[in-house]
Amino acid sequence: MNSPVSALHTDKYQITMMYAHFKNGSHLKRRAFDLYFRSLPFGNGYVVFTGLERVIHYIENLHFTEEDIEYIASLDDQFDTAFLDMLRSFRFTGDIWAVPEGTIVFPEEPLLHIQGTIMELQLIETALLNFIGYQSLIATKAARIRHIVGDDLLLEFGTRRAQEKDAAVWGARSAYIGGFNATSNLLAGKQFGIPVSGTHAHAWVQDFDHELDAFRAYASAFPNQTILLVDTYDTLKSGVPHAIQVGLEMKKQGKKLLGIRLDSGDLAYLSKKARHMLDQAGLTDTKIVASSDLDEHTILHLKSQGAKIDSWGVGTKLITAYDKPALGAVYKMVARLEHDHWMPTLKISSNPAKISTPGLKSLYRIIDKRTGKARADFITLLEEKIDPKKTLVLFHPQQTFKRKKVKNFTAIPLHRAIFKKGQRVYAIPTLEEVKKYHQTQLSLFWEEYLRILNPEEYPVDLSKKLWNSRQTLIKEIYEQIKHELEE
Numbered sequence: 001m002n003s004p005v006s007a008l009h010t011d012k013y014q015i016t017m018m019y020a021h022f023k024n025g026s027h028l029k030r031r032a033f034d035l036y037f038r039s040l041p042f043g044n045g046y047v048v049f050t051g052l053e054r055v056i057h058y059i060e061n062l063h064f065t066e067e068d069i070e071y072i073a074s075l076d077d078q079f080d081t082a083f084l085d086m087l088r089s090f091r092f093t094g095d096i097w098a099v100p101e102g103t104i105v106f107p108e109e110p111l112l113h114i115q116g117t118i119m120e121l122q123l124i125e126t127a128l129l130n131f132i133g134y135q136s137l138i139a140t141k142a143a144r145i146r147h148i149v150g151d152d153l154l155l156e157f158g159t160r161r162a163q164e165k166d167a168a169v170w171g172a173r174s175a176y177i178g179g180f181n182a183t184s185n186l187l188a189g190k191q192f193g194i195p196v197s198g199t200h201a202h203a204w205v206q207d208f209d210h211e212l213d214a215f216r217a218y219a220s221a222f223p224n225q226t227i228l229l230v231d232t233y234d235t236l237k238s239g240v241p242h243a244i245q246v247g248l249e250m251k252k253q254g255k256k257l258l259g260i261r262l263d264s265g266d267l268a269y270l271s272k273k274a275r276h277m278l279d280q281a282g283l284t285d286t287k288i289v290a291s292s293d294l295d296e297h298t299i300l301h302l303k304s305q306g307a308k309i310d311s312w313g314v315g316t317k318l319i320t321a322y323d324k325p326a327l328g329a330v331y332k333m334v335a336r337l338e339h340d341h342w343m344p345t346l347k348i349s350s351n352p353a354k355i356s357t358p359g360l361k362s363l364y365r366i367i368d369k370r371t372g373k374a375r376a377d378f379i380t381l382l383e384e385k386i387d388p389k390k391t392l393v394l395f396h397p398q399q400t401f402k403r404k405k406v407k408n409f410t411a412i413p414l415h416r417a418i419f420k421k422g423q424r425v426y427a428i429p430t431l432e433e434v435k436k437y438h439q440t441q442l443s444l445f446w447e448e449y450l451r452i453l454n455p456e457e458y459p460v461d462l463s464k465k466l467w468n469s470r471q472t473l474i475k476e477i478y479e480q481i482k483h484e485l486e487e
Helices: 012-024 052-060 066-074 081-088 118-149 165-178 186-192 202-206 211-221 235-252 267-280 296-304 431-442 464-486
Strands: 030-037 095-098 112-117 153-156 226-229 257-262 287-290 311-314 329-338 341-344 361-368 374-381 392-395 403-406 409-413 416-420 460-462
Touching (some): 012 081, 030 118, 052 095, 052 416, 066 081, 112 118, 118 153, 118 165, 118 296, 118 329, 153 165, 153 287, 165 431, 202 211, 202 226, 211 235, 226 235, 235 257, 267 287, 267 296, 374 392, 374 464, 460 464
Parallel strands (some): 153 311, 226 257
Antiparallel strands (some): 030 329, 095 112, 095 416, 329 341, 361 409, 392 403
16 A cells, blocks of 8 residues: 655665664664654644654565665765674664644654664654654645635645655645545545545647537536536636536536636636626536635635635645745654663753753643643653642743643543554554544634634643753753863
8 A cells, every 4th residue: 555665765874873883882772762843834823743654654664675785885985794784684673652643733742752772763763754744744734724714625736736746645645634625636545545536627628629619528528527627718708608508508417517617817706706607597506616826825815805615726835835845843862771771861952942852751631621622731751640630730841930720630641652662553543533533633722722823822831840850951961061171
């Protein structure tokens, strides 16, 4: 069902670090990494986590072929034969925890937590960031569009503008999770079971001497699913009148013109005029589909102008995440296993937002029992337990004066075990189950967090113990640097 991804789908420095660890004798040391992102895309209030299924298939099939090893050996780095021999038997042997696909997530949350040998954890970094960053972006963009259109039909039309085949196929899947109803991509339909949709292009009309003949021929070929593209020449003077003529002919035959499609021009004006013309002709059931470089902002404006559009075909600006082409996900080491004890580690930056959160952690969603709505997400040290009978004190990790107390709550753990000792222990849900789960996730949040314009910031807080651990480690690192400078 899914073509294996090459082990060489990585950055060169992952291989060079693997080799350096091999030469240093540290390649089998156990380490822990978190994958997360730092800021929200599109000015949105959340991200839809997507990409886990592809990560799972990648990890399960991860190995080096003889061709891969021959290529690595051909590089100028002069890798030892022993290292290349080790790559021949390489398989992932670590542990992975992740939030389920479709989960609503926020900055600084550990979406994946991975433990294993430093060698294998370095190798997989690039691919994991690639899969999750892109797919989560598309699902989030799709969710924004769904939020604007309400119950209107949403069609993903982006394949021809996507960044190559894989982006088109997996982007279609992500869009479906985020709320779209169908895709134009047949491979995505076959591979994932997504409903497919499509009509005809302008070339179909241009291939006939007369537009009316083109419409009649198409309706004859597809009498039960006729949607006609009406803007090849003149939408209101030619396209819509000819579509109406064909629609009335079909009606006499006991058939129905399902819709017309507008792909250019003033969509608000044209849709209102076309709707009036269709209704006047008695074709009140014929729907109007619109395309033409649409996104959530354009659709919002069209709706505010009273556009009479029933279905939306969205392509370029969805599949390319046009206004935010990268999520900026990161993958950071958080702990080192030394003498059977996990030692927390972090990356420090002059920018407080880029200081990582050390240690093995758990991620919880705090749900108010009275409203059933999420109050905050809460990150704790792995060994910490949350007692729902006690008042939970939440505070902002940077602006610690921002505090609130929460009572009468449920703490829902968000992480699921995916791999244990290299073996998958997680049952991959169907795409429909992921889509349904995403809808239940949305229901946990107030509209203030979901709106696409100026959403309220959702709280993601650290436990007091985790916050103290982070501050202590920062202090220790700076004291060590100071001591080394004084020597």
